[in-house]
Amino acid sequence: VRTYRETVAKTASQRPGAARGGPSAPMLELRTGDEVEHTAFGQGTVLDVQPMSGDAMVTVQFQGAEKPKRLMLKxxxxxxxxL
Known part of the structure; x- marks a missing residue:
């Protein structure tokens, strides 16, 4: 029987560069009030940035959207x- 953590570690080790600091784009540095453009959602304003274990949960209000979107920054x- 494997734990969730062991399963995630094994899966990550099977992907080249994944979860080991391999080749990846540098993470955007965003702050509340920043203007952004997303390829699918369009332009929006950052409402909140919450750091989470080497990643960040970003809340963005996109133009024309009823509710803000919460996205993992990585x-x-x-x-x-x-922008």
Whole structure:
């Protein structure tokens, strides 16, 4: 029987560069009030940035969206640029 942590570590070790500081784009540095553009959601304003274990949960209000989107920065950063 494997724990969740062991399963994640094994899966990560099977992906080249994953979870070992391999080749990846540097994480965006965002602050509340920054303007961003996401490839799928368009332009928006950063409402909140909460650091989380080497990543960050970013809350962005995109133009035309009813509710803000909450995105993990390591993943969303590759689809987003700071304006």
């Amino acid at each position: 993943f969303a950063g590759s689809h987003m640029k700071k």
